[in-house]
Amino acid sequence: MTVAPRFSVDLRTDTITRPSADMRVAMAQAEVGDDVVDGDPSTKRLERTVATLLGKESALFFPSGTMANLAALLLLTKPGTEVLIDADSHIANWDLAGSAAFAGVGMRLVRPLESVMTASDVRNVMRPDDAYGTRASLLCVENTHNGAGGLITSLHELNALQALARDAAIPLHMDGARLWNASIATGIPLHQFCQYADTVMVAFSKGLGAPVGAALAGGAHHMRMADDIRKRLGGGMHQSGIVAAGALYGVENNLQRLGDDHAAARVFATAVDGVRGARVVPPETNIVMIDLPRPVAEDVVREAQTAGVGLSAWTPSRVRAVTHLDVSMHEVAEAGQRVAAAIEDVIGR
Numbered sequence: 456m457t458v459a460p461r462f463s464v465d466l467r468t469d470t471i472t473r474p475s476a477d478m479r480v481a482m483a484q485a486e487v488g489d490d491v492v493d494g495d496p497s498t499k500r501l502e503r504t505v506a507t508l509l510g511k512e513s514a515l516f517f518p519s520g521t522m523a524n525l526a527a528l529l530l531l532t533k534p535g536t537e538v539l540i541d542a543d544s545h546i547a548n549w550d551l552a553g554s555a556a557f558a559g560v561g562m563r564l565v566r567p568l569e570s571v572m573t574a575s576d577v578r579n580v581m582r583p584d585d586a587y588g589t590r591a592s593l594l595c596v597e598n599t600h601n602g603a604g605g606l607i608t609s610l611h612e613l614n615a616l617q618a619l620a621r622d623a624a625i626p627l628h629m630d631g632a633r634l635w636n637a638s639i640a641t642g643i644p645l646h647q648f649c650q651y652a653d654t655v656m657v658a659f660s661k662g663l664g665a666p667v668g669a670a671l672a673g674g675a676h677h678m679r680m681a682d683d684i685r686k687r688l689g690g691g692m693h694q695s696g697i698v699a700a701g702a703l704y705g706v707e708n709n710l711q712r713l714g715d716d717h718a719a720a721r722v723f724a725t726a727v728d729g730v731r732g733a734r735v736v737p738p739e740t741n742i743v744m745i746d747l748p749r750p751v752a753e754d755v756v757r758e759a760q761t762a763g764v765g766l767s768a769w770t771p772s773r774v775r776a777v778t779h780l781d782v783s784m785h786e787v788a789e790a791g792q793r794v795a796a797a798i799e800d801v802i803g804r
């Protein structure tokens with residue numbers, strides 16, 4: 456049984472999708488074993504599929520993206536060092552400082568000059584390599600970048616970021632919770648994005664619609680160490696095939712349709728852009744950031760909620776809408792009209 460949604464069109468986030476009837480059947484019928492004792496066949500199948508798609512030697516299934524990112528930090532950093540990372544990234548903002556609490560690392564926040572972090576932005580904040588400054592141990596890239604509006608870091612830029620990391624003799628981790636979206640939007644295979652990173656996290660519970668789970672992929676040696684870290688964190692899951700089957704179903708059935716979410720995001724953006732001075736970040740994937748001319752994001756969110764549309768207030772003057780597989784093009788187009796009216800109302804007051 457599922458609970459009735461609070462909104463008729465819920466665009467607050469893409470994690471709210473519910474497993475479809477077919478996905479539930481795949482989960483119910485999954486072949487299972489004990490993944491902590493001697494391997495769960497459905498989990499292994501998912502891990503092999505993801506490793507192949509990402510072009511990495513090995514992948515590990517995790518209960519969440521948060522834990523997979525933390526495992527990457529524990530794997531690639533040392534306590535008392537710092538991570539070079541976009542100031543608006545998930546790891547630096549929404550893991551409740553797990554990086555500090557568990558990995559003992561600081562965050563060296565990079566504020567991009569333009570929309571997404573470039574190698575030149577990173578170079579501007581890097582400390583000189585001497586005995587006085589805190590040493591960087593890792594470079595992190597979020598792709599697509601949620602806080603920037605679901606924007607894609609290009610292969611060209613990833614190449615430059617990798618070169619910078621190599622010069623500094625540090626590894627590169629990609630938080631690719633929504634890397635699926637970058638691949639579908641550009642037509643560039645996932646493994647091409649991943650070739651620049653030592654480790655990559657991908658999430659199954661966003662656009663792919665699985666109930667839970669993420670994977671961390673990388674070299675075989677790294678992933679053997681990450682397997683120990685996962686167990687230490689309490690991420691060893693016994694009959695994990697039940698949930699892995701949902702994730703695999705998402706990869707096999709819901710990946711290509713992400714293009715529909717991107718098309719819906721463009722329609723939504725067109726409906727609200729320019730209304731009373733509101734400006735959208737032109738969407739490249741499934742996220743629409745609306746910048747309001749005044750700090751009235753909470754008011755717009757409340758007004759939209761009254762009209763049955765779920766949005767989130769990202770900053771005092773920025774509102775976020777996310778399209779996903781539980782909302783149709785028709786619903787999103789309708790939501791765009793209602794949100795445009797809400798902005799009209801609030802700004803016109």
Ligand SMILES: *Cc1c(COP(=O)(O)O)cnc(C)c1O
Nearest residue numbers: 519520521545597601630632658
């Ligand atoms: C959702 C998300 C995460 C965390 O994934 P969970 O499975 O919710 O823990 C990490 N990074 C980014 C960019 C995300 O969007």
